[in-house]
Amino acid sequence: MLVANRGEIACRVIDTLRGMGIRSIAVYSDADAHAPHVRAADVAVRLGPAPAAQSYLDIAKLVDAAVRTGADAVHPGYGFLSENQDFAAALAAADIVFIGPPATAIATMGDKIAARDAVTQRGVPVVPGLSRPGLTDDDLVEAAPGIGFPVLIKPSAGGGGKGMHRVDDPAGLREALVSARREAAAAFGDDTLFLEHFVDTPRHIEVQVLADEHGTVIHLGERECSLQRRHQKVIEEAPSALLDAATRERIGAAACDAARSVGYTGAGTVEFIVSAHRPDEFFFMEMNTRLQVEHPVTEMVTGVDLVEQQIRVARGERLGIAQDDVVLTGHAIEARVYAEDPAQGFLPTGGTVRALHWPDGAGVRVDAGIDTGSVVGTDYDPMLAKVICHGADRTEALDRLDEALAKTVLVGVGANIDFCRSVLAHPAVRAGELDTALLDRLVVDYAAAAPTPAALIAGALGTLDLGTGDDVWSSAVAFRIGAPSPVTARLVCDGHKYTVAVLVAGSDTRTLHGQATVRDEDDEVMWTGPVYLKPRGTVGASSARAVTLRCDGIGSRWVVDQTERRERWVCGEDGTWIIRPAHALAAADDAEAAGEVRSPMPGTIVDVPGADGAVCAGDPLVVVEAMKMEHTLRAPIDGTCSIAVRVGEKVDAAQVLAHVTPDAESGE
Structure with a gap:
């Protein structure tokens, strides 16, 4: 089987293929020549230059790679060509199985107006609105009062929030329609719009379905995906804390009916909008005719490998699972790790992964597409990995995910890990009081935390060479004849200056101990007390140093790495900071x-x-x-x-x- 994707989803699919004894074929662009998914596969085929249009989105190159390597089937992962009916048709013409639904299902569910019409005929509830091909601005303006304000303008041809506008005031509707058409045309090449009533305090809940070619359709429960920023999901969980057992059964049955409406086969996701104030009412939004990024939370609460089920369905097998066999056990929650800087408006980051350590242990799963030495560029989606945790209940799952993120070491590429931890700690999130706008509200007040005294001490001492025993000449620890001299470092972090002074009482190749004082840029003492440092060696194959630092008897583990530009990446359970030596300018x-x-x-x-x-x-x-x-x-x-x-x-x-x-x- 050829995996027509990259990154963490390609690695995840290859894992299942290995377990099923199926030969895996990876594809890659020049930017991914040394990527983990290339090394994980049995065979790898180069597609072309880094731009996706010349590699991962080139249908002819992918079909040729599948034919040349003798692939029986192609798994598209998600994104790229996973919902492209032309790709499915091209594979069919080459007598290669597409691991996905029929092209007709992709086409219908890819057109939101056609999708609404198809599910409505099956009795699936949809948001009140107006949707048919060819609607003019006049049609939409005339219909809006009957739909009820606020209304949501939506493009028929795409998603991801592009071209979507909420309108509360009738006076602003026409202007918003002009903007929405322009954005939809630019993003999707199609400016067709429709109108829906905006559901008050909406929550985004989706249902995982499985369907075989013999008429069996089942669901595997729901996922809560309300924690999203600008329509991009960040944290997902299963099951939803909002639904009771009766509503769960009803929404699952509606999802199965939606799948039946287009003759769906394989794994798919039916997305619903639910008001936080009226959780017993739900409305169809759209169907994703592929595997979802957040599928691991469903796998953790059901024990079902969704990729394996996709493959078995594509082989023509009957589902080996009946609806009564599906049992949701415990709770699972996932955080997406993105290469972005939340404190700088979520600007994309990048660079070389200098040190990496993922958490492990009971109830912890990591799906990752990077390792130490990986170069994170700007040609593809910024998602690097997903950290997923399972617990006996929601509280345990939340706590376990926070602990797992705290133990994650990612040095060299800025990421949103600290932001995800701040979200998990928010009282509304802990209480399960979610809605799709919550994250956007939290972002307004979010700022990167200032470095803790322990982080500054680690940044000052973590790169020191403690020498070789009594040989003071090989040690970076300050020495002079007479009174002891403090080790003093002047540091800059996020534009603020700090001074760390450590009066060393003793050191050897194994430990350093003394008295530390940390001052801020106003020369005020932030912290002072005894300090103990013990090097733990490097992290994996990287140059980063792991150290144990104890301040006032409280110990913590830090990873410190100094780059060629003298930046010091300091990563610990308190957070991650980039600290630089301060210098004077004329x-x-x-x-x-x-x-x-x-x-x-x-x-x-x-x-x-x-x-x-x-x-x-x-x-x-x-x-x-x-x-x-x-x-x-x-x-x-x-x-x-x-x-x-x-x-x-x-x-x-x-x-x-x-x-x-x-x-x-x-x-x-």
């Missing part, structure tokens, strides 16, 4: 640096609206794109601009893209 250097325009993320230059010559502060100079997000960089001051990049060029985070020299007479 006044002339400060003025020179003020005009630098640096990239906030690794990415690709997609536009250069600026030009060499005179500019004013705020003028757009360069546009960087990374992981489907664009960021416009502007002139920081008035002056004369010099552009250093061109369209199509790849850039690193913090790379200087342009420079503005202040006018001599401006005095800036």
Whole structure:
């Protein structure tokens, strides 16, 4: 079987193939030549350059790879071509099995208007609204009062929040329709819209279904996916804390009817919107005709391997599971680990994974597509991995996931791990009082936590060479004849300066102990007390050092790694920070640096609206794109601009893209 995908889902599918004794074939772009999924497979085939359009989205190349390697079937994973009916048809023409539903089901459920019509005929409840092909703006404006405000404008051809607009005031509807059509046309090449009533305090609940080619359709319970940011799921769980047993049975039956309405086979997900205030009412939203990212939580509470079931159905086998066999045991919850910086507006990050350690233990599962040395670029989706935990009940699952995230070490690539932990700790999340807008509300007040004194001490001492016994000349610990001298480090983190001074009482190759004092940039003492440091060696095959640090008798484990640019990544159960040695700048250097325009993320230059010559502060100079997000960089001051990049060029985070020299007479 050829796996037409990459990253963690390709690795996850290959795991099941190995367990079933099926030969696995990976595909890869140049950017993924050394990726974990390539090494995990029995055979790997190069598709082409990094851009997805020239590799993972090239149907002809994928079909050719399947034919050349003798593949009997292709598993599409999710994303890319997983819901592309042309891909399914091309495989069928080559006499290769597509691990998914019939192309007709993909086509119907891929068109939201057609999907609403199909499930309505089966009696599945849909959100009140107006949906038919060819609706004009006048049609929608006329129908809106009868639907009831607020209304939700939705594009028929796509998802992910693009082209969706909530309208509360009738006066703003026409303007919103113009924007929605423009966005839908740009994103999907189709500006067809429809209108739905906006459900008050909505929760996103989806049901996993399985169907064979012999008419059997069952469901495996529901998943709660309300914790999402801008329609992108972040944390998912199973089952939902909202539904009672009777509603669970009804929504499961409705999901099965939705699958039957299009002759569905294989694994699929039917998504519903449910009001938090009226949990007994649910409405069909859409059906995803593929495996979902969050499928592991269903697997953990049911014990069913969904990939194995997909393969067995594609072989023509009957489902070996009846509805009465499905039992939900305990609770499971998943956090998606993204390469993004929540404190900087969730800008994409990137870089090389310098050290990596995933949690393990009872009830803990990690689906990952990276390892130490992996280069995280900007060509694909920013999701790196998923951490999934199971517990006897929801509280235990939440606690176990928080502990698992705390034990995760990811150095070299900024990620949203600390943000996920802050979400899990929120009282509304702990209480199960969720809705699809909760995460967007929490983001407003989110800020990266300041480094703890222990993190600063680890950053100051973790890279020290403790020497070889009594040989003071080989030790980085300060030494002088006479009174002891403190080890002093001046550090910068998130623009704030700190000083760490440690008066060493004793050290050898195994330990360091003494008295530490940590001061903030106002020279106020943040913490002072006894400190004990014990090196634990490097982390795996990386250069990062693991150390045990005890402050005032409280011990914690830290991983510290110093990059070529002297950045010190400090990662522990309190969080992860990038700490740099502080240095002084002359006044002339400060003025020179003020005009630098640096990239906030690794990415690709997609536009250069600026030009060499005179500019004013705020003028757009360069546009960087990374992981489907664009960021416009502007002139920081008035002056004369010099552009250093061109369209199509790849850039690193913090790379200087342009420079503005202040006018001599401006005095800036």
